[in-house]
Amino acid sequence: MVRHWVRFFCGDNMTADFEAFLKDVLSPMLDHPEALRIEVREAGKKRDVLIFAEQADRGRIIGKSGRMISSLRTLVQAAGEKHGLIVNLELFDEDEKDRPRRSRADHTEPATEA
Numbered sequence: 001m002v003r004h005w006v007r008f009f010c011g012d013n014m015t016a017d018f019e020a021f022l023k024d025v026l027s028p029m030l031d032h033p034e035a036l037r038i039e040v041r042e043a044g045k046k047r048d049v050l051i052f053a054e055q056a057d058r059g060r061i062i063g064k065s066g067r068m069i070s071s072l073r074t075l076v077q078a079a080g081e082k083h084g085l086i087v088n089l090e091l092f093d094e095d096e097k098d099r100p101r102r103s104r105a106d107h108t109e110p111a112t113e114a
Contacts (some may be wrong), residue, residue, distance in 0.1 A: 015040045016047050018076060018087075025072070030057040049076055049089045061091055 019038040027033040030053065037052040053061055062069045073089045080087030 007114075011019070015042065015047070017079070018047070021074075021079075022051065022072070026051070026053075026061060029060050030054075032057055034084050047080060047085050047087045049087060051089070051091045052093065052095070055093050058091060058093065 018040050022038050023036060026036055032054040032105060035052075035054045035057070039050040039052065041048040041050065051061065060068070061072075064069075067090060069089075076087045076089050
């Protein structure tokens, strides 16, 4: 496991490193580790890291008060910054894999009349 952590922060293939790191960290704590799937979408310097897991395992990935998912986001963002990348980490239900993904920038508030 340490091997992936060192490679994660020092390697050149960030896509494979994100996947290996997250699988190593998340698999032992899940009830259905076989259903865990990590997908990395690349667009220039931006990386969207998508975690797909069973509904029953999502609470474990989110953690108490969102601490686990927040910590994972911090780690992948720090590793990405070291390589000049902008990294966004999101968690999805396995049922959501075919649903089109909206980024945070796509979420705009409707204009209100004054």
